[in-house]
Amino acid sequence: MLLMLAVVGIYTLTSLNDKYAVSKAKYNGAQLTFLMAAGTAPFLALLLPWADRTLTFTWQAVVCILLIALSKYLEFGMSARILEDMSAFELKAWVGILLFVSYFTDAVMYGFSPDPLKILFIVLTTAGLAMIAISGRGKVNYKKIALPLLLYLAARFGYGFVMKWAEPYISSTLTLLFALIVLAAVMLPAAKPWRIPKESPEHMKGLLIVVLCKIPNAFGLMGENAVAAESLTNFSFIPPMILIVIFIIGLFSKSTRPTGLNLAGSVICIAGILGFQLADIIIGA
Numbered sequence: 001m002l003l004m005l006a007v008v009g010i011y012t013l014t015s016l017n018d019k020y021a022v023s024k025a026k027y028n029g030a031q032l033t034f035l036m037a038a039g040t041a042p043f044l045a046l047l048l049p050w051a052d053r054t055l056t057f058t059w060q061a062v063v064c065i066l067l068i069a070l071s072k073y074l075e076f077g078m079s080a081r082i083l084e085d086m087s088a089f090e091l092k093a094w095v096g097i098l099l100f101v102s103y104f105t106d107a108v109m110y111g112f113s114p115d116p117l118k119i120l121f122i123v124l125t126t127a128g129l130a131m132i133a134i135s136g137r138g139k140v141n142y143k144k145i146a147l148p149l150l151l152y153l154a155a156r157f158g159y160g161f162v163m164k165w166a167e168p169y170i171s172s173t174l175t176l177l178f179a180l181i182v183l184a185a186v187m188l189p190a191a192k193p194w195r196i197p198k199e200s201p202e203h204m205k206g207l208l209i210v211v212l213c214k215i216p217n218a219f220g221l222m223g224e225n226a227v228a229a230e231s232l233t234n235f236s237f238i239p240p241m242i243l244i245v246i247f248i249i250g251l252f253s254k255s256t257r258p259t260g261l262n263l264a265g266s267v268i269c270i271a272g273i274l275g276f277q278l279a280d281i282i283i284g285a
Contacts, residue, residue, distance in 0.1 A: 038180075048177070052174075065175055069183045078151045135260060
């Protein structure tokens with residue numbers, strides 16, 4: 001439990017840091033993608049002695065590395081575009097949809113019938129997201145971010161599939177490490193990291209804040225893998241717990257405090273996601 005809470009705290013910090021990088025430091029997609037990849041890879045490499053280092057020199061391992069690099073390129077690049085208009089909380093709320101997509105995918109793949117109670121929570125969460133979207137029409141240009149949001153969600157969803165496919169050939173830690181190195185090398189010409197401090201209103205301060213935040217991010221990646229190995233239930237609770245923490249933090253900030261329809265939608269969305277996660281316990285009681 002303590003490890004899971006530590007991962008939630010780390011990922012909450014990195015989510016807010018991403019928003020800072022886009023809204024205050026004014027990093028574009030190429031710059032943010034490079035900093036995330038190049039900033040995380042060295043710290044992840046330092047943690048290799050405590051990680052699974054399974055590696056086979058096969059074409060499948062190479063393909064998995066390249067697909068994860070593509071997934072992270074879309075995730076980092078699209079998040080930079082999305083966070084220009086949307087809060088970190090709203091983005092995490094939309095990521096909650098992936099829980100339901102995964103559920104129906106599993107139902108098709110493993111041949112079980114979707115549970116009515118879980119479907120009810122899916123409908124509840126969808127209603128909450130709709131309320132958030134309606135309340136944010138004045139400040140969030142959904143026409144502008146619709147495609148980036150779709151690509152972002154697809155990248156997050158595809159990440160799990162690729163990591164599952166990679167298991168016999170290469171460990172998840174090595175897959176991610178090599179993918180980040182490839183991504184950083186590819187993004188180097190477009191990001192021009194030597195110009196980032198000069199072009200950003202936050203200058204060197206912003207660069208240091210964003211890069212140093214990759215230290216806990218590396219620990220978060222390792223901790224997430226450890227939580228998954230111990231308990232898939234605890235692992236599945238990490239995203240909704242981050243959502244709740246960001247929501248609570250937002251209540252204390254005038255600029256991000258939800259009100260009216262947005263507040264109601266946020267509460268309903270959180271209730272739907274948590275209810276979906278707790279449905280197995282409710283059914284079994």
